[in-house]
Amino acid sequence: MDAQQVREALRRVKFPGLSRDIVSFGFVREVAVEGGSVRVRIALSSARPEVGPAIEKDARAVLEGLPGVTAVDLEVHVTPPQGETSAPPNPLPGVRTKIAVASGKGGVGKSTVAANLALALKQLGYTVGLLDADIYGPSQALMMGCRERPMVNENEKILPVDGNGVHVMSLGFLIDPDTPVIWRGPMVMKALQQFLEDVEWGTLDVLVVDLPPGTGDAQLTITQQLPLDGAVIVTTPQDVALIDARKGLAMFQKVNVPVLGVIENMSTFVCPHCGKESEIFKRGGGRRTAEQLGVPFLGEVPIDPAIVTGGDAGTPIVAAAPASAAAQAFRALAQELSGRIGRGPVTAGR
Template sequence: SRQAEIPGIAAVIAVASGKGGVGKSTTALNLALGLRDLGLRVGLLDADIYGPSVPRLTGIREKPALNDDKKMIPISRFGLSIMSIGFLVEEDTAMIWRGPMVMSAITQMLRDVAWGTLDVLVVDMPPGTGDAQLTLAQNVPLKGAIIISTPQDLSLIDARRGLAMFKKVNVPVLGIVENMSYFQCPHCGTRSDIFGHGGARHEAERLGVPFLGEIPLHMAIRTTSDSGNPVVDSEPDGPHAAIYRAIGTKVRDQLRGVIAAA
């Protein structure tokens, strides 16, 4: 059937946002690492065809090899199995593709990759509610979606659309994460709610979905992301890694039955 399970993968979850620029890819990668730290076998699929960020966030430069069955072998880094369209093209290449090609590429990266045995495959979705999101929802039995938003109203309006889309295609919403939730001055420690604060928590309560946590706007998260050394891996004992692991714990607890059954 169109919704056939992917052999060897217990749970596929989508990390999505209603709009770009909210830190979805950074969150997806660090969440995957947080789940890894909980002892799970984790894969990360960068399904953002037009703007793949995972190669830069992970520092991966090599192209994936093929196995004997002509399936691509995901790149192994930080204890994760990782695949991105960005591994197959140069960083500055524009992907000028129509919807059907995007949909085909996502399906191929899901089904024609030798993922092996995974407890969770985290899919970094393109922003919005278009072809790519529908392809994934219709072709893969997603066990849940996580919505990333920033606190301001503009982002929340778009996050609401993302939530509505997943509900319409019967994908459980595992919760909302408020990214860039606040700024803490590295010199004096003063906390500033640059984009407002608490909007995503309020939205989660209003819609009756879990609120998974707040991630601050912090230099360490930005610099480690830009250098290809994600903060959960490069600063495992720091406060940011603890936040991502706490979010990972809430996600894992909701998937427990699925993972245990696999």
């Protein structure tokens, strides 16, 4: 038994709630083997206090089960994210899994991907919420077909609006569609905090958070106020989008939010008349970027005019044209995410 074999064995230890292991995350900092004695040091930063004991228990079980190992010296160090002295309270205790959908730049179809992923996860049996945190360009109320304004319950909590069976909250409910949002950072942070603390999300399997493009105040506020279980990066195949996607990915790694994978949107266009496939924005850039940065590639979504018409009509393509290639791609992405978060739906039927 040598150090490399120990590291390989520790790949069986998954980060709690995810399917990715502690070795690929880079959390295993030291491995030493001397005879039958194994010494391992694991260090990570997390806002979730339960992560340390869970990893220690699983890692110890793996190490003590290795052939020839007679003694295990294991240390697991968990520190709060940079700039925090302790883990913040979870403002959404009834929400089991929180996934951010992000992009390094605008115009890559991030909000469309978020809407269709939320609906595809619902079709898999999950109880799903969709938080439109894209403060400067809220669009989920329109795309999810929400016709009503949110109500307030007896506890003065805002109730999400139903959109195709998904619980939706968006600034778009609260402002005139023609009114621009001209807010400085503190106002953006206050609005997002209100969406987390003053909305009655109830019990959800998954909350999909549609972040604004870029790496600014809104993104930092969400990662600081809400213990995210992971983030998905949306990009197109063209180089200018991939450059910014790398920045977004680096931001999540810096604030210790696991990157669940990269989605390449607008990969190809298939002519509905002749069937010829065209790579309008090139193809494969998302996969290459994911491979270069060591994160999973979740899949591709083709260009389809029905994606646009469905979003404008308030019925995402997953529901409007379920047999289409794009709808099938979104369902495959949801299935892939379901496997990576490692938990099946539990609230159905409640």
